[in-house]
Amino acid sequence: MSKEAPPALIRPALLDWYDGHHRDLPWRRDPTPWRVWVSEIMLQQTRVESVIGYFNRFMERFPTPRDLAEAELDELMGYWAGLGYYARARNLHAGATQVVERHGGRVPDDPEAFAALKGVGRYTCGAVQSIAFGRPLSVLDGNVIRVISRLDYVTEDPKLSATNKALWRRADDLLDPDRPGDFNQAMMELGATVCTPRAPKCLLCPLNTHCQVLREGEPESLPMKTKRKKRPQYDVIAALSETEDNRIWLGLRPTSGLLGGLWSLPSVRSEHPDSLAEMGLRCGDEIAQIQHGFTHQVWSVRLYRATGRPQSDQFDRFSAFTVSEIAHLGLAGPSLKALRAAGVKLPHRRGAG
């Protein structure tokens, strides 16, 4: 990195802009440590607009860490389903339990104690401690990486360890020690609303007079990306098997692993519908086909009508549910898509991911 703009110029420009332009978001109205923590976990890998509804419903049901710690994971999954990245929810549950056990139910006002909680990495620690407690800790997420990469014309891949460390150092240098929480939010807000991946609004940007890529290159070319490897594709056969009173059989996935803790249609990784026999099911007609992409793999799912009561040691247990009961479960994304493709009417807000 060369010719970096001095923090003393960046801070007032960015904070003035933030004071006049920041979005009114529910967790900003009342930034208690718990609300900030929950919002930061929900916002990882997920857009603000998608999070707001989930956040409000979640806070109504789990207004304190103790409320979450005392709830069953299964109930939490119902509130999380659709946000994806379910390990976040399991970790938040575990972290809230630790807050109750170690800190009497209060989120610790101490970066070291907070960072020792399950699921709290450097980013979450910096965000919660700066926003909720005013501690001078920086954050580095995708938005901040993009802003700094462009501001300083960083042409190395931020995923490289040396580049990532240099970006953290720069985020630390830039941080305004008097308003660390606002500064961190301002950097993230700028990345989300102005310095966007495509078509950044450089004319409106409060940092445009300090921005190196604007002078010397093409903003959209940064941050530097290495080509993503093609994700492996797997065939999955799923079954829609109903009881005589039209309840649908679902299996609860074990908490560890992909889609852990979520309900899903009985399914096996296979190309052959006959494989459903391994689960004690008799296979009928094919009724839907869907594709579902995860971060590291893609499932190609074929859904068959089937009869019988499923059994498999790949699931914790099986239960049969009415469609309206399913609407309140944490339902795995591929199952939700497959059921919809087969014409089963499920409300929009539960499921997916």
Ligand code: SF4
């Ligand atoms: S001037 Fe453009 S590229 Fe530079 S920080 Fe602002 S929005 Fe991003």
